[in-house]
Amino acid sequence: MSIEIKTQIPGPKSISLMEERKKHVARGPFHTTPIFIEKAHGAHVWDVDGNKLLDFASGIGVVNVGHTPKELVEAITEQAGKNIHSSINVLAYEGYVRLSEKINNAIPGDFHKKSFLCNSGAEAVENAIKIARSFTKRQAVIAFDHAYHGRTYMAMSLTSKVNFYKHGFAPFNSEVYRAPFPYQYRCPSCSGSCENTPSINQSSDTKNDLNSRFEAKCEPCFSQFAHMVNSQIGAQNVAAVIVEPVLGEGGFLPVPKGYMKELRKFCTDNGILLILDEIQSGFGRTGKMFAVDHYDIVPDLMTLAKGLGGGMPIAAVAGRADVMDAPPEGGIGGTYCGNPVACAAGLAVFDMFEKDNGKLLEHSEKIGKLIHDKFLFWMETYNCIGDVRGIGPMQAMEFVKDRNTKEPDKELTGKIAKYCYENGVVTITAGTFGNVMRLLVPLVITEEELMEGLNVIEKAIQFASK
Template sequence: MTDQARLLKTAVPGPRSVALHEARAQQVARGFGVTLPVFVDHADGALLVDVDGNQLIDMGSGIAVTSVGAAAPAVVERIAEQATKFTHTCFMVTEYEGFTEVAAALNRLTPGDHEKRTALFSTGAEAVENAVKIARAATGRPAIVVLDHAYHGRTLMTMTMTAKNVPYKEGFGPYAPEVYRAPMAYPFRYDGDEKACAADALARLKDIVLTQIGAHNVAAIVAEPIQGEGGFIVPAEGFLPGVVEFAREHDILFVADEIQTGFARTGAMFACEHEGIVPDLITTAKALAGGMPLSAVTGRAEIMDAVAPGGLGGTYAGNPVACAAALGAIETIESEGLVARAAQIEQRVMPRLEEMRAASGGRIGDVRGRGAMLAIELVEPGTKDPAPRFAQALAAHCHAEGVVVLVCGTYGNVIRLLPPLVIGDALLDDALDVLATGVRGLA
């Protein structure tokens, strides 16, 4: 086991990582960006150990994937056991128990006590795209409504549903038809209190659906309970419950995109539970399988079963090794109390972030998030004008000091923190100390 402490033996990136990164440029398409050009040799818990021997604190979890740690024992053991049996059959050709066991776990864990069905896929975007297919099949309607600042993926449909143009959409059009965008209740960027923010955004969404689209044409409203790539935006309280109520009134399905928020990340097993929302369909991925590619759509049985046999699937959908990993990840979340741990992380981190805001000279405009999904939004002092230059400078400082943080937000001005839920307090505090030093150095 790696000593759980930050350790820098070289500059970051070190010489071996620099050489490997130069070689990568000759082999890998340049469209793959990189947050921090270090090559990882192995990982343990919340530490990434690079090829130069540097031990980096992971505050990104591979974008909320390794919530149970980078090599959780239950995940590794189940992967190894399954890999010795078989690595693939295609569930649509011959079946295996792991697929059904993961489906049963998701049917049990997701919000609502109604009868459910689950379909497994490989990626988050694939899950969202199939949720759209299912919603259209169940309702016989074409239109899909999404929100400002949304991120849903990189495929044609999900790229269309995603709000931000660069880098996700630029040059890739034309886009999929029958996707419409409505306002998001974004408290920091609203001139008024949170209650008014929720009411105004909901009123505008209703107007768009009723007058521009026609409610009878809308199959589903798809929303992230906390927006991820868009900036870790927690909707104004009451907005999403209002959306759900409106959807029910017009026989529109509500789809919760919990790909980044799901599986204990926000201090609840699923983020929509914070406001008592029971979605018709819920999409999951990322933390579902502890690092293996697996995603799912779970929903009301009558909606899921609206698709005829053969209408759902994929060669790698619900791969047996990935299913084994998911059972290990779910076991770890439940046995180690990681829902409660996420809430503890919030209680420890939020006061520190508030201290940083107070000492930032107005450069931190907002601190927000839930559980272990937390963020600071950087602005020009004295304004709410986005300051991506501060976010980039702060990320560069953290990276040089051996702390992996991620930049996000429609305006590129948000630092997001997604530590593995198994991170120890000492490692967490060290990462926050590095972040605080970077905030003090912003100019």
């Protein structure tokens, strides 16, 4: 057993620090747990009260290579001793160029690619839209229901969920349009009656059902998308469609493969850029380097962040060189963009994925299967689980009050997450209805650690659904 519980969680030091936090820190930034941590390594965190917990959240899908791996810490330390900041806009440094090169070689497309580095996911999204508008000389941007793209004004405008991401912050940016997402469990086009909606009574065919779900075209949803473009915007006015190949905050919903193909074709036919937001799904999270590697399509641009820096704040827009070069010199940038220490971290992250012939990705795929099988087994055992989905280790369960009505059970989901951290496993929830538990384990987690954490989650489901 790797979890060590020494006090109630939260312990007295965490409780006292939380009181201080309330006094000194704005209330806006939320906490999914009331825990303050002291240090972290691998798949574990140690709180200020000496409890050792398993981290199944990875700082919201960031420490994919694990907490504080030796290679990453060394790269950061070495770079910090040489140059912490000179601003790429004033004095250039090799790390920025090398990291851009790495990203360009890693993303799909057999054409010339270029990258732009910045500081956060939201900033990457902002810049992707600026670049797309500059290239196409068009204004409209299409995003999807349940999407999450960040908290700055354009990113927030593209984000779908109102509470608490958007409430009170209007007006939002203009020329942002929203299309229905092919949410197969809660199909927006046919109220759950189409062939792609999973059966409620799970059977031994569940696995096959799930495979065919991923292959689906979701024609009714795609027709709605095309109708929306043609009737409300005019395809010739659309600069870009931005989509997460697997919705992150939206509850780990993969875009079905057939639908993605149609979307790519529609964009190509109409001179619209397809931007894949892989900020959460990138860097091994789905068992491959990027979620797009599960699809037979090539996007025009991609946005990357989170796993890219292994915990250091760095993000990127990357893709077609002709598109990336549309803004004039000075048109995009920022004081801290592509900070040298963060670039060194990004290069170390790539090294870790490349080492031992890509063993980390192999491991990621393996743990993905273990999680998926466990979730499927639970779905057959516990009625409160209405749906299980995801790609690789990016897996989620949706909790419902009743499998027939599919009424979301946010309260139960919260209870499960609370039981988990009180018993040594940090998890986070997701979904527009707050009823999804998503796993974002550090990909270096061992099978034993994974099973230990999953056992706690199962006990939490039993406890909460009693």
